[in-house]
Amino acid sequence: MINVENVAKHFTLHNQASMTIPVFEGISFFLNQGECVALTGESGSGKSTFMRMLYANYICNKGSIHIRHNDRLVDIATADPHQVLDIRKRTLGYVSQFLRVIPRVPTIEIVAEPLLALGVDKEQAIAKAQDILARLRIPERLWSLSPLTFSGGEQQRVNIARGFIADYPILLLDEPTASLDAVNRQTVLDLIEQAKDRGCAILGIFHDHEAREAVCSRTFDVTQFQSV
Numbered sequence: 001m002i003n004v005e006n007v008a009k010h011f012t013l014h015n016q017a018s019m020t021i022p023v024f025e026g027i028s029f030f031l032n033q034g035e036c037v038a039l040t041g042e043s044g045s046g047k048s049t050f051m052r053m054l055y056a057n058y059i060c061n062k063g064s065i066h067i068r069h070n071d072r073l074v075d076i077a078t079a080d081p082h083q084v085l086d087i088r089k090r091t092l093g094y095v096s097q098f099l100r101v102i103p104r105v106p107t108i109e110i111v112a113e114p115l116l117a118l119g120v121d122k123e124q125a126i127a128k129a130q131d132i133l134a135r136l137r138i139p140e141r142l143w144s145l146s147p148l149t150f151s152g153g154e155q156q157r158v159n160i161a162r163g164f165i166a167d168y169p170i171l172l173l174d175e176p177t178a179s180l181d182a183v184n185r186q187t188v189l190d191l192i193e194q195a196k197d198r199g200c201a202i203l204g205i206f207h208d209h210e211a212r213e214a215v216c217s218r219t220f221d222v223t224q225f226q227s228v
């Protein structure tokens with residue numbers, strides 16, 4: 001589902017004398033259907049950077065990142081913006097640690113949006129959003145409110161609901177259980193297991209060891225590719 005070849009990344013700080021921060025080089029990696037792989041490495045080794053490159057949030061300085069999209073392989077590192085948006089709409093879901101939403105849009109609409117973008121009928125999309133919000137224990141009285149004032153754990157669950165509603169073929173998860181209590185954490189682990197069962201390929205950053213052990217079949221350590 002993902003095939004990364006010889007990828008390198010550095011940041012150039014244009015506002016600080018164009019200083020260069022090398023992150024990593026020579027990363028090759030693959031992700032298969034139905035597996036969940038944990039991205040590991042010490043703090044600052046580049047886990048989030050790598051994940052953002054897979055989502056085309058950060059550019060790639062070298063190499064290729066092929067994503068299986070509509071039954072063909074597309075290099076997201078060189079894809080044009082329309083292709084990137086289409087890959088994100090149909091193929092690649094991303095659950096980040098932080099909720100970024102437009103103010104005043106109700107939670108239920110934020111969660112239903114990925115389905116609406118795919119052309120699913122509004123009633124059906126809202127019904128599915130209600131199901132997943134209930135499953136993640138977001139109280140019904142909050143569904144019509146913007147999540148911007150929600151607690152950290154509630155916001156994280158809204159992000160998770162949005163990420164899991166559309167049955168993406170690939171999911172990128174950045175610490176999906178970080179702010180959750182034991183019961184909600186277990187619900188998220190169940191959602192991950194269910195996604196794997198339907199063939200979803202998952203790459204996740206899990207600082208939570210037990211969660212990692214529970215759902216991941218292998219780890220991929222980016223430290224070995226750190227630039228010096």
Ligand SMILES: Nc1ncnc2c1ncn2[C@@H]1O[C@H](COP(=O)(O)OP(=O)(O)OP(=O)(O)O)[C@@H](O)[C@H]1O
Nearest residue numbers: 011012021023041042043044045046047048049050
């Ligand atoms: N937008 C950016 N601009 C400049 N440097 C950046 C940027 N994003 C990340 N970096 C640098 O890249 C390196 C890797 O950061 P990254 O956040 O990917 O690490 P990480 O392994 O996810 O760390 P942690 O486990 O602490 O979250 C760090 O040295 C960081 O300072």
